[in-house]
Amino acid sequence: MPRRFSWIAVGFLTVWQLGCGGTAFKQSPKPDSSRTPSVNISVSPASATAGSPDVTLTISALNNFAFHNGIWHSNVLWSQGGVDTPLLATFVSSSQLTAVVPAALMVDAVTAKVRVEIWDNVEGTQVATSSSVPFRVSSTSITSIATPSISSISPSTASAGSPDVTITIDGANFGHYGHFVWSTAFWTTDGNLHDHGTILQTTIVSSSQVTAVIPASILQSPTSVQILVMNGDVMGMSDGYFGYPRSNSVTFTVTP
Secondary structure, three states, rough: HHHHHHHHHHHHHHHHHHOOOOOOOOOOOOOOOOOOOOOOOOEOOOEEOOOOOOOOEEEEEOOOOOOOEEEEEEEEEEEEEEEEEEEEEEEEEOEEEEEEHHHHHOOOOOOEEEEEEEEEEOOOEEEOOOOOEEEEOOOOOOHHHOOOOOEEEEEOOEEOOOOOOEEEEEEEOEEEEEOOOEEEEEEOOOOOOOEEEEEEEEEEEEEEEEEEEEOOOOOOOOOOEEEEEEEEEEOOHHHOOOOOOOOOOEEEEOOO
């Protein structure tokens, strides 16, 4: 009789709790991660050029998907060739994250997928996943590279026998345009960069300015040469720099 009474008591207590809306443990419902989700995130930008520096993505939640930053945590993953790479992500709000795609992932042209996973940090389990959206890394096309131009150089002269001289080149359309493709200044006697051009150590200051170092070794004798900037692949000596856009040339004089 006592055993039967205890079961009746437990049953009565359970019915009473349910009837009154009570519960011993209350948990937030977990999103359903068992099915393939509809498109519920977007990324901006959604593309980059091979050879780009780090790119910061803005990831927005769509269609009632939500990001989390607490017991539940949002992880951003870059998926390429069957390999998932976690991206450094920053929680902005339940509807927005930012994530950094490192340059090392954008060396070559690829199409990757970006997704967000929601993990329970306490239980160590995945509770939701977003849709996967494409991110395209495109190859650099010569026709897409801007043509640089020079408005002035300073100084424009140096004395024979001078030590290294750093010149400032002002103009337009300077910068990085892809893998090994960037603005580089040259010293040339006749415009033939492959055979008679000297690559100058170049620093890109901005889209309108670069600096270049003329080494002392080529400042030994009086001469008059041309300085120009090429937006091209300075590592591709075998192609003779053919096809890459070049600026106008400006005279640099080595005086007696």
